[in-house]
Amino acid sequence: MDFSSLIIIMMSAVLVNNFVLIQFLGICPFLGVSKKLDSAIGMGLAVLFVMMIASAATWPIYALLLAPNGLGYLQTIVFIVIIAALVQLVEITMKRFMPALYKNLGIFLPLMTTNCAVFAATLLNVSAQYNYAEAMTNAFGAGAGFLLAMVIFAGIREHTENADPPACIKGLPLALFSVAILAMAFMGFGGVVENLFG
């Protein structure tokens, strides 16, 4: 296994193909929970965490169980059930053994089942034909990219809340325009990975 290929996957997941800003995944939580910095960090960490364990669980099931038996078409239904069960399990375990962490991340966990970023990460690991290490790196990169975008955007949003735009721009349109400018900034990362490590 090549260590530099892992770095390339990681950089490309965090910066070049950022889940929220370039691939439009996880927009609802991104716009909904980014009004305050601390809840943005909580949401971002929860996504990162669930993305990692979901990828850790779904990849072996696809590679060892579904693919060899020609059941690849079942991946949608199998993956979503695994994610839903895992989220429940994590919530119960966390509540019992890590109450302090549960207090901070707990409210975000039930939202993970219907989070398209988590589901998409598990699907992308399979469709890109990554091996296990690459899949885990991709999941970590995607989650870290989500957290990064979330924190930056929460910072921007705390400032735009004080702005005084025309009434029809206030709220969602203003947030969307801010995301657009942030996405333009992230487009500048295109080509960075190829030039640095290629």
Place this chain on the structure above:
Amino acid sequence: MSRYAILIKGIAKENPVFVLALGLCPALAVSSLVSNALGMGLATTLVLIGTNTVISILRNVIPDKVRIPCYIVLIAGLVSIVQMLVQAFVYPLYLALGIFLPLITVNCIVFARAELFAKKNKPFDSIIDAIGTGLGFTAALVAIATVREVLGHGSWFGIPIPGLAENSISLFSMAPGGFIAFGLIIAVISKISKGRAAKLKESGCASCPSCAACGKGGAE
């Protein structure tokens, strides 16, 4: 409520994308071309009709406590069927939509209609509600895609527009253009409706019924 009113409300007054701000991921991701937007809208409509029908028929059978896992499995199953149908009959669309086809499973709109309508209404009304909401979603996608394709590619539904095709603003076919086009359309709607539409669409989890259904009532 009359059946006609059920049909119309999903398209205009409670448009899932423009008014309720649900299903934003597919709305932004596949709206760079009108043809993709139309395909995505119709695929989602098919899934909606299927889930609303089955859930409405089974509404007295599914126990209330485990309804959410039941809905998720049911939606995922129907999405798999639609995915295979698209792969078999409209292969170019299957390639163009890519990962966003299985992602219909986690589209808030499908879940919202199951939870808010099909759970408590008769099958026939639920089908009408599904068609209305599906058409509303399709119309919203096509509207965003129209702005993006005309400005970004200088064409509409693949037909080049003279004068624009040579001077297209390629930003609109890329990620930032999606956010800008969507923001512009919402701003225009809010201006025309004098802010009436804006009350419902306070974005994100608070308005996402799947979050209310998860028992925590939004994350803020």
